[in-house]
Amino acid sequence: MTSPYQRPGPRPGPRGRARGGARTAPLHDDRRRTFPPLPPADGTDGAFAATWWGNAWVEALEDTALDAARLARGRAYAGRGLVDAITVTPGRVTAYVHGSRARPYRTEIRLRVLGDDDWERFLDAAAARPDHIAALLDKDVPHALAAATDLLPRVGDLVPDCSCPDDGYPCKHAAALCYQSARLLDEDPFTLFLMRGRGEQEILAALSHRNAARTAAETTAAPPPVPTVPARAAVTATPAIALPPPLPPPPHPGRPPVYPEAPDAPDPLALELLATEAAARAHTHLTTGHDPVAALTPWQDAVRLAAAHPGSGLTASTRALYRDLAAALDRTPADLARAVAAWRQGGAAGLAALEDAWDPPAGPFDRARPALLAADFPHFRPWRNRLSTTTLQLRYGRDGLWYGYESDAGREDWWPRGTPDPDPVGALAGLLGR
Known part of the structure; x- marks a missing residue:
């Protein structure tokens, strides 16, 4: 039986050279990330982490610690920037921490990786709500999404270890590593996902697959063909042949084809976005007789466009959608992500609730x-x-x-x-x- 505290395999050696002396390109490892040393930070005010999940990480260690004095020294070590580069792999966080001697100590924090069933629940919960996907893309972890699995550590989940002679639990070096790791989690919650066993690209690919499966399931079968009359026969017939009735409007707008990438060609994502938008507006105008987009401001229309595409941001090409829409209106991608969450919550009225502070009448x-x-x-x-x-x-x-x-x-x-x-x-x- 494999231990839930997984040890990474041996580190690969230097890449070899291909025939002819050319050096082979290094392979991307989605399950191993190394972060450069973080600069010193003041963590003495009781809020070393800035996000709620970063604080949950710190609390898991502090609630397990047996010596508050060692924690305080570890917090001071982290605040002074004595933790070297941090390497994160599934189930393990490792770094060298400087102490009282010239040679630093090798320190690590181990935690349980999630099983396949846990990840399935997490991915299903994320894909089921577009606002969860938008939050993840904005480096935010919704409380409800974290609660779907045991994503956040609890008391006893973090197991410290260090090469120093101190047998404290944890020693000050392990505590320093834990506090610095919380700052990494603040910046990128995908670091926490990697600690729990899955890399960022692996998670995004799984979410993209679920989005595609959901879209395919929502696509209805084409309606059966209706009788037609050749145009020549309709024009030349005496008396004139009655034309068949107009085709009924489809229940949903059509989906555009997949546009391949080609040199000097328009961006495939932009083409797909324009074609999908044109089909949706045409379908609405055909079935209702009016265009609901005509009265929107440019900002409202940009938010609506981004909100209509829950997969936006899952790949490098689609991340450009948020960036370009926001830049065109002198906003930030974070502004757009927050507005998209409001639009998905309540449409134009939800966006107004986000941006409009007003004095309601009595009642x-x-x-x-x-x-x-x-x-x-x-x-x-x-x-x-x-x-x-x-x-x-x-x-x-x-x-x-x-x-x-x-x-x-x-x-x-x-x-x-x-x-x-x-x-x-x-x-x-x-x-x-x-």
Whole structure:
């Protein structure tokens, strides 16, 4: 039986040379990442990590530690930048940490890798909600997605080891490595996924496959052919042959073909985007008689375009979509990702709830706080059309719906979550997954 704490295999030696003396290109290893040493950072204020998942990583070690003094020294080591380059492989985080002697100590943190069933649950949960995919692309980990599996470490999950003579659990060198690793997780949550056993490209490929499978499942069979009349026969017949009735509109807009890449040709993603957009607008105009896009502002239209393509950002070519749309309107990709999450939450009204702070008239808004208080949610404070705690927020939209938002404590970095609801308690229950 294989231990869940996997040890990486022997490190490969230098690449050989091909015939003729040419050096072969190094192969990309999706399951091994080495990060350069991080610069010194002040971690003495009690918040060494910035994200909620980075803090969960730190808390898992701190709750297991047997000596608070060693933790404090390890935090100081990390803050002074005494941790060298960090290598992350499935189940293992390794680095050399400088201490009191000239030669650094080899230090590592081991943790359990997730099994195949755990990863299937995680990938299914991520692919089922486009806002989860958007959050991952923006280097964010939704609470609900992390809860789908044991992604975050708990007490006892992190096993430290070090070549130093200190038998503390953990020693200060292992604690320093743990604190510096939290900073890596802040920058890129895919580092946590690698620690748990899967590389970034492997995860993105699996999500792309699920998106393709979902799209194929939603594609309906073509309608049966209808009787036709040759044009020549219709024109020359005496008396004129009655033409068949118009074809019924299809239930869904058609999908464009796959455009190959070619030198000096337009970007295939841009062509696919334009063709898909034209088909969707034509179908809407055919079935409803109006164009819903005509009244949108350029920013609303850019958000709608990005939100209509949940796979955007899963590959290097599609990441350009967010970048180019945001740059064209003097916004950042993070601005666009947040707006896309709001659009997927409630369309144009959801985007307005994200961007518009207004003073609602007396009525439903004034009745919201007593309703929340009766439901044992007493800590919401009002500001204009918003009710907030340190991590949760409800925004009252001009459409009469309540929109849920979440943020890490103390950051005021609000992201749309949950389903809009005319009842603030119902919106909060959806936000909390009740």
